[in-house]
Amino acid sequence: MPQPSPDTAGVRFLGERNDFFRLLARGSLFLMVTLGIYRFWLNTDVRRFLWSNTEVAGESLEYTGTPFELLIGFLIAIAILVPIYALLFLATLQLGTIGQFSGAIGFVLLTVLGQYAVYRARRYRLTRTVYRGVRFHQDGSAWRYAVCALFWWTLTILTVGLAYPWKESRLERFKMRNTYYGNVQGAFASSGLRLFLRGLPMWIVVVLPLIAAVVAFPATADLSALKQAIAQGDGGADVMSRIEGANPQLYAVIVFAMLAGVWSMIMGAVLYPAFQAMLIRWWASGIRFGDLVVKSKLRTASIYGGYMRCLGYSLLFSLFLGVVIGTLTVSLMGILGAIKSAPPQAKEILTVGIGLISYVVSMLGYSAIYQSTVKFAFWRFGAESLELSGIHVLDQVQATGGPSSPVGEGLADALNVGGF
Amino acid sequence: MSMGTGTFYDGATSARQTVTVELADDGLRIGTPDGRLIAEWPYHQLESLSAPNDVLRLGRRGSKVLARLEIIDPTLAGAIDAHAAQLDRGGTIQRRQRVSVVAWSVAATISLILAAWFGVPAIADRLAPIIPHGIEQRLGNAVDTQVRAMLDNGHGKEPFDCGQQASEQAGRAALDKLMQVLSNGAALPFPLRATVVRRKEANAISLPGSQIYVFQGLLSKTDNVDELAGVIAHEIGHIAHRDGTKSVLQGAGLSFLFGMLLGDFLGGGAVVFAAKTVLQSSYSREVETAADTYGVNLMNKIGANGRALGTLLAKIGGATEPGMTILLDHPQTSARVVAINKLASATHLPAPLLTASEWTALKHICGDK
Numbered sequence: 097m098p099q100p101s102p103d104t105a106g107v108r109f110l111g112e113r114n115d116f117f118r119l120l121a122r123g124s125l126f127l128m129v130t131l132g133i134y135r136f137w138l139n140t141d142v143r144r145f146l147w148s149n150t151e152v153a154g155e156s157l158e159y160t161g162t163p164f165e166l167l168i169g170f171l172i173a174i175a176i177l178v179p180i181y182a183l184l185f186l187a188t189l190q191l192g193t194i195g196q197f198s199g200a201i202g203f204v205l206l207t208v209l210g211q212y213a214v215y216r217a218r219r220y221r222l223t224r225t226v227y228r229g230v231r232f233h234q235d236g237s238a239w240r241y242a243v244c245a246l247f248w249w250t251l252t253i254l255t256v257g258l259a260y261p262w263k264e265s266r267l268e269r270f271k272m273r274n275t276y277y278g279n280v281q282g283a284f285a286s287s288g289l290r291l292f293l294r295g296l297p298m299w300i301v302v303v304l305p306l307i308a309a310v311v312a313f314p315a316t317a318d319l320s321a322l323k324q325a326i327a328q329g330d331g332g333a334d335v336m337s338r339i340e341g342a343n344p345q346l347y348a349v350i351v352f353a354m355l356a357g358v359w360s361m362i363m364g365a366v367l368y369p370a371f372q373a374m375l376i377r378w379w380a381s382g383i384r385f386g387d388l389v390v391k392s393k394l395r396t397a398s399i400y401g402g403y404m405r406c407l408g409y410s411l412l413f414s415l416f417l418g419v420v421i422g423t424l425t426v427s428l429m430g431i432l433g434a435i436k437s438a439p440p441q442a443k444e445i446l447t448v449g450i451g452l453i454s455y456v457v458s459m460l461g462y463s464a465i466y467q468s469t470v471k472f473a474f475w476r477f478g479a480e481s482l483e484l485s486g487i488h489v490l491d492q493v494q495a496t497g498g499p500s501s502p503v504g505e506g507l508a509d510a511l512n513v514g515g516f
Numbered sequence: 517m518s519m520g521t522g523t524f525y526d527g528a529t530s531a532r533q534t535v536t537v538e539l540a541d542d543g544l545r546i547g548t549p550d551g552r553l554i555a556e557w558p559y560h561q562l563e564s565l566s567a568p569n570d571v572l573r574l575g576r577r578g579s580k581v582l583a584r585l586e587i588i589d590p591t592l593a594g595a596i597d598a599h600a601a602q603l604d605r606g607g608t609i610q611r612r613q614r615v616s617v618v619a620w621s622v623a624a625t626i627s628l629i630l631a632a633w634f635g636v637p638a639i640a641d642r643l644a645p646i647i648p649h650g651i652e653q654r655l656g657n658a659v660d661t662q663v664r665a666m667l668d669n670g671h672g673k674e675p676f677d678c679g680q681q682a683s684e685q686a687g688r689a690a691l692d693k694l695m696q697v698l699s700n701g702a703a704l705p706f707p708l709r710a711t712v713v714r715r716k717e718a719n720a721i722s723l724p725g726s727q728i729y730v731f732q733g734l735l736s737k738t739d740n741v742d743e744l745a746g747v748i749a750h751e752i753g754h755i756a757h758r759d760g761t762k763s764v765l766q767g768a769g770l771s772f773l774f775g776m777l778l779g780d781f782l783g784g785g786a787v788v789f790a791a792k793t794v795l796q797s798s799y800s801r802e803v804e805t806a807a808d809t810y811g812v813n814l815m816n817k818i819g820a821n822g823r824a825l826g827t828l829l830a831k832i833g834g835a836t837e838p839g840m841t842i843l844l845d846h847p848q849t850s851a852r853v854v855a856i857n858k859l860a861s862a863t864h865l866p867a868p869l870l871t872a873s874e875w876t877a878l879k880h881i882c883g884d885k
Contacts, residue, residue, distance in 0.1 A: 130621030229525030
């Protein structure tokens, strides 16, 4: 084995999965009794755990954000969003063009605001990340980012995903160019074309059959004849036979569309972890800080491992939950049946109550399992796969930049676009 | 132990320095291996920062400079911990803070639920009567679009509204005549509109403002004009009491209260929806009774048979409102019928609200099928 030259280093992850799960499980319990207010504390705990257990070139990262900052950011976000929501609500009551388009206007407005929040939230997290006593920070206009993101998302949707690689590379370049570790500017070197070429086989396997099915419909089916066939009579088997008469190939097309849909769903689920692993490799290998070059050799199998673990634990949890809820329901119903003076609607209230609690418990449980398996795998194996070269950069960084406001995090939270 | 080594970052650059750490009387003295003093940190300013388990990472509380001292030697770390009372290495202060957060959040949750249960309906009840009818009408139009989109799901080539085609004009005229009598009796300061729509369920709904929808399925269950008039009178009661407006205001208030605060901790939506359904159907029972009372009084006033509403309710099993099916079971229906019969005057005018031929036309307002 060749000795690593002194200018290279690796990344180690020191955290234990069980510790992480314990943290999440306890947090879920608190989330439940606080109607979610505890999330600011839980998110901070999660970040502290992940950051401080990630050791880059022998020194671990430090997360300096506090839960109170997140809470304040959220309150500011509410102050900003409430008037916007109120105006949108009033606009739907308005007749005429404004009322008609208020839904679309609201959607675009909230999308742009969501992307703005994503960028600002990233800035908050970066300025709370300290390494060797020097913090990261981020420049650049969040509004410009939001408009760029809207443009690229629209293009991605219009091209059925073909523009996705360029969306990723452009937006990532925007982010990384405005990212600094102290006085060292970041950059992003992976190209959209490279991701496109790597992802194209998956696109062909998963998306193309769906497109073919959608295109096949108007091409084969004579729509006006179809409408006539449906409009003619009362329905039932009559309509079906008339439709068949008008469009002899329709059944073949329907069968094809259904097969294509099932195929896309299965292949999409099977290939998704591989896609994510590829995306992480591509993304991480593009990260630069001055002369510092990052390369990722993430193994696809480790991401599949995370998903399989998640699946296994979720099945066990479902089984456990089913037994507990079943026993609880039967015994409570039995007790209720024995009480003669119980009001008649008590049973309904009990059912609704048990349903609501089971929903909350199961959602929080699945979320904790998902985070401690899949997200944990992303973070751990993603970090451990990194190889850094040119680390002499890290020795002479001058500290610049100050902490930024947590408003972006609050907005992202309120608009449901938050990340880690 | 009063001396040891550590790693120091001065917060100005990322350069790593190996340093000696001396535990003096009032603080840590940090120096280079050759004896030069770099920094002096008083014990009361020391802060333990997040780090891997085997590392004690120290900073200065409240300092803008991110200088860090890292100790790996557990004996030295223990000695520093023993000197600095506020270091909070075991996390006692943090734990105490968290307990108070959880306790206050539980208190906030309880007050939120109380606000949702008592506050939101009370506000909606006070607010609804002072909303001008013009705005209520607009609200009704907005709701109308939504309701029609939800209800109108395919009935061949026929329009959703009955009474529009040539063969149905006689039925429409009969309905208009019935509405004229009911409107005159109700004497509300704005016109009322009733429409029969092609839906199979035995149901009728009223929207904020003035619109009433009677479903075809309900019309086919009626045996005489008083039964239909009774249901419409009940719906006029909802409009007069502004129940539709109140429920829109309540819905907006609840989704605001819960949606905003729940945030994204589990995608929120389903819980919000469940909470809304449960809370709103619990408002509904008294509201229904009030509308029943209004309806029977209106029927008494125009000299029609108020008991007909009870007869029809018993026939269809009670649920006249979409949100009511969860909590309203048969016992409530029979209680409603008893209350209706108690209110309805025993005598009513001999002349029916519509002639026999008008009633037949009205029964066929959705065509002959």
